[in-house]
Amino acid sequence: MYGFEAMTFNIHGGYLEAIVRGHRAGLFTAADYNNLCQCETLDDIKMHLSATEYGPYLQNEPSPLHTTTIVEKCTLKLVDEYKHMLCQATEPLSTFLEYITYGHMIDNVVLIVTGTLHERDVQELLEKCHPLGMFDSIATLAVAQNMRELYRLVLVDTPLAPYFSECITSEDLDDMNIEIMRNTLYKAYLEDFYKFCQKLGGATAEIMSDLLAFEADRRAVNITINSIGTELTRDDRRKLYSNFGLLYPYGHEELAVCEDIDQVRGAMEKYPPYQSIFSKLSYGESQMLDKAFYEEEVKRLCLAFEQQFHYGVFFAYMRLREQEIRNLMWISECVAQNQKSRVHDSVVFIF
Amino acid sequence: MEKFIDNLSPMDLMRSEKMSLVQLIIPVESAHRAVSYLGELGLLQFRDLNAEKSPFQRTFVNQVKRCGEMSRKLRFFKDQIIKAGLLSSIHPVVEPDVELEELEMQLAEHEHELIEMNSNSEKLRQTYNELLEFKMVLIKAGSFLVSNNNQAVAEEWELSENVYSSDRYVEASSLLEQQMRTADQSGLRFISGIIFQSKALRFERMLFRATRGNMLFNQAPAGEEIMDPLSAEMVKKTVFVVFFSGEQARTKILKICEAFGANCYPVPDDFSKQRQITREILSRLSELETTLDAGIRHQNKALTSIGYHLTQWMSMVRREKAVYDTLNMLNFDVTKKCLVGEGWCPVFAKAKVQEALQRATFDSNSQVGSIFHVMDAVESPPTYFRTNHFTNAYQEIVDAYGIARYQEANPAVYTVVTFPFLFAVMFGDWGHGICLLLGALVLIARESRLSTQKLGSFMEMLFGGRYVLLLMSLFSIYCGLIYNEFFSVPFHIFGGSAYKCRDATCSDAHSAGLIKFRDPYPFGVDPSWRGSRSELPFLNSLKMKMSILLGVAQMNLGIILSYFNARFFRSSLDIRYQFVPQMIFLNSLFGYLSLLIIIKWCIGSQADLYHVMIYMFLSPTDDLGENELFWGQRPLQIVLLLLALVAVPWMLFPKPFILKKLHSERFQGRNYGMLVSSEFDPDVEPDSAREHHEEFNFSEVFVHQMIHSIEFVLGAVSNTASYLRLWALSLAHSELSTVFYEKVLLLAWGYDNVVIRLTGLAVFAFATAFILLMMETLSAFLHALRLHWVEFQNKFYHGDGYKFKPFSFALITEDDD
16 A cells, blocks of 8 residues: 555554664764774773763673674674564564575575685684574584585575575585575575565665665676676676666676676766766776775665655664674774774765 | 842742852862762762863773773672672671772782682583583483384394494593494494484484484483573483484584584493493582582682672772763863862852862872862853752652753742642542551651662652652642542531431422521531532532632742742843733733632622623623622723733833843944953953853844743633633542442442442442542642643743752762662
């Protein structure tokens, strides 16, 4: 019932929307980042964070801090908030919230599988996993030798199972096909999420399709850039692009044949929203592309809060918080390694 | 009149304490001591002079950090003590304060010791757990092996031609080392172990999938619960034995075991061997148990000794942290040898503050004394009322609306009486009043005990308002006596009724009415009104008129207070163009109505007051006819009406125009003078904004005045009507209690059946307690609150001040707990 969701939205979604908007108000502002950037030691950062919402999570940490502790505790806060929201959510919001974590699940699967391939300790790998993407039998991933086993043993129980239909092969796992698996999974996930949001309809569909399309396009560009100079064929590359988004279908055709970064740029500059991103970069440069994309993403995520009565705010909040934790990690690393001049290289201001 | 007012003795609570902005210049060496003495005194509110600095750029950031670190350690101790379940048994001892550095060292030592103990006991616990698990596996799995091996062998023979060899195994060289029995390549082998019960099902499924069903899974719940080292909770575990064949399956199963956190233990097939190992394990278990016990005893002893000091240490660290936080608000002077602080302090406390500073200088053997002097303040000082147990709750009621502007008349003075009284007008029933009184008395009697306890939010609210409750109940009893209602039943307390029946049978009492045969009932409502046909009209008329009288009186009090305010702040403008017309307007309309009501009561006239009031506006010149109450009423009405009409423009126009004139006079010819402000004026502090000159904006002032006047004129009508809620609520209360009494209690009493009577009594008691005593109290409280906040306080109360928040150790609460 498009246009009427405002009438009934608050019955189930009102409380959580209020919660998430309250959480959003706790995101760092430019003033916070300025203060953080002035910190001399990690203890200073802790002190500054103790005045923010992260305070209770850090207050019981003994004093010689490490960057990992800070990031871990901040992530813990996000996870706690997420869990609280998930507990309170009813259908279809709970499914929507679960969808948000699937991306982390894919990353975790890939992390464990790659790690096992390189014979790392499973416990050590588990610690590195993002807590939002954990599932019960994740540790068992280490057992699998090839994709088919991976699917049959472990993933069939997880929500990722349907996404696996395209990459069940009996080939042994190696770095290349793990990466392909990641992208295939991601493609299937994004398409599924997109379809789900379309099904929800209303403002959610409108806003989420925009955000997801951006995500899909960004992945398409990244896949293209990363696969330049590898043995991935054009057709294979083409297959990894999600079947929606601004670039679909003609942009994908162009990206599929790109051979260097300037060709990518040429293909992308035909799309006005991406023109501004690429116009910030000088020719031949791809280092700053990530940051430019992040900045654009943050801008779009913030815009999601301008409208009421839709689920996009949850997605946007989770993404913004993750970006904030990434920023925090970068700042802490810079402070810890005495590289304060580089602080601003990778920090994406949210407000 | 003026003389009389000036000679009135000053009321403490009427005006907030006189404050002065003071500057302290304290030598660095005595600063810490001085600030902590001031904290003990608790009468100085420091201003943050470093507001633009972020917390870690301030001077004493390291000390604050150290305090934070110490309180972290203290929290750690507290957690440990709670975990060990020792908290209840510890009685804190008071010892002289130790130095901060010393305390820091002590804390570090204790923490180190505790952590070491914890890790030791954790190791022991782990070993113990492993042994315990091994024991269980041995017991359970051993029985499987005995009972199942024969079956398995039989099946094996049938299913395949593999030879099952059950008696070859490698001896377990170490008990805890995970060992697999090697068998023939083709033979059936097994892995035994233990796993969390919650994971057992998934584990089995995973094993099934991984081996493609070529395995046999046996499980049995472990007999005892095992402590999970991570969460320190007791968890249930399941012992399992997996039979399988093949080397690949073995690796897979081992990996799965690892992934699921299942601990595998080798179980020898040989029965005698099993027994031997079990014996060994049992002996080691008992050894470990004694060691563990000793460890726990030792740890508890350490924790208890910490626990003795914990509260004291915690409050000390909190104080230190507060002192350093305050020191961070101070500025260094140019020489870097002194700290400069600014703050608000009540005038009466100046001597005490100075004395504290001197004491600090003396105690820290400082060469230079502290300097304490008063500064001029541009901004308005904070509001500080010295309240006691009794007045505090009333002050809270007023503060909840808004903190009084500095030195403005404080409505709390009147609220002490008017609030409970207006409440009682709505809640008048002396039966209910006595119930409330008992509650209030219980709270007050247990005051000293309750004030030290942590109460729930509801109880805390009740306890905080205990004196309000006390006065409310006393006034309720009083009003109840006037209404003559005791759980809605009238009593002949003050003599007999003035009315009697026409004849002895009293048959027409409800149709023809009673006759009056003697003097009126001396106090309150005559009990004979009860149940009569004219009961409601009589009570309604009484309560309605009473509400109007009370309302007009209270609103007049509000306007008079605005006069006192204007006098106090020497604003003759407000007296002449605000107070006087307001007084005239209100009293020429509603004051007159009150007068009519009183006259009507006195002379017992039948005049219709609605009619009088309405036609006073519609046709003031008409003859009043039978509604005339006194001679000269008509000309008086005309005069009053004209006065009211004049009062409206009077309060609207003159004030903004005069303000404008005053402003233009004051700044005439001073257009050049404003350049020199802070730079050339040596005694102006750079951060004190003395050069504030408000732009005079005539239209703004005029609109403001217009809103104010309209609000007052309309408010006079609507506020008077609003006071009728006194009548409405009191009517509702008495009707409700009548219903419960007559329709529940009396109805049930009519039956000659104990069960029905008891049920009726119970329902009546519950309805009285929950509906009449709790909900009605709440609603009457809220309405009284509204009458005070809106109808009374909007006449004079600005409420835009801010509260005096002194730096005081007594106010440092355990906010982080």
